Amino acid sequence: MLYLGRLLEVGPAAAVFDGPQHPYTExxxxxxxxxxxxxxxxxxxxSGDLPSAASPPSGCVFHTRCPRKLGAxxxxxxxxxxxxxxxxxxxIRCHIPVDELRALQAASREQTHGAPDDAPTGSAKNADGDSSR
Ligand code: SF4
Structure with missing residues (x-):
């Protein structure tokens, strides 16, 4: 996966799409x-705006938007x-060890298990919360 022209995750398609490891790919x-x-x-x-590829951020190019950013x-x-x-x-290119990323992903899934933020609710509603049918 490319972000601002920088390869952040590479691998066989099935491995990357079925088990993304990098926070950006995730x-x-x-x-x-x-x-x-x-x-x-x-x-x-x-969150945040996409930085310019002509002037990418220092360090990890994804750090300005990464939800798992460590710090300096x-x-x-x-x-x-x-x-x-x-x-x-x-x-992958990440300062967080792969095993730790997997544990963080598993914890996130467990935290929201059974309540995906955009799961169908059985009734169609518009942005104002009104039924649209
Ligand atoms: S944790 Fe750090 S190194 Fe890893 S993707 Fe996020 S900002 Fe980049």
Whole structure:
């Protein structure tokens, strides 16, 4: 996955799409609609504006919008690629160790299990909360 022209996660398509490890990929794929209404997914909404690719942020290019940002290390140091599985074919750039990212993702899923933020409610409502049928 590319962000501001920088590769943040690479690997076999199935590994990346079925088990994204990088916080950017995780957020990006959480917004993709599924036939089952995002079952099992937690929608991650990024805050902040998209920085200019002509003048990307220092350190990790995703640090200005990353919901898992650690602090100064993310602002100052570009993370190296780390092995995320598939014999090294799946790799991510993040200062958080892969095992820790997996634990954070599992905790997020557990926290919202059974209550996805955009799950169908059985009635169609518009932005004002009125039924539209
Ligand atoms: S290095 Fe820091 S800012 Fe970049 S993705 Fe990882 S936690 Fe987020």
């Amino acid at each position: 957020a990006l794929l959480s917004s993709v609609p599924t036939l089952d209404g995002h079952a099992g997914r937690t929608r991650i909404r990024l 290390i993310c602002e100052q140091q570009d993370p190296p690629f780390a092995n995320a599985g598939d014999g090294g074919a799946h790799r």
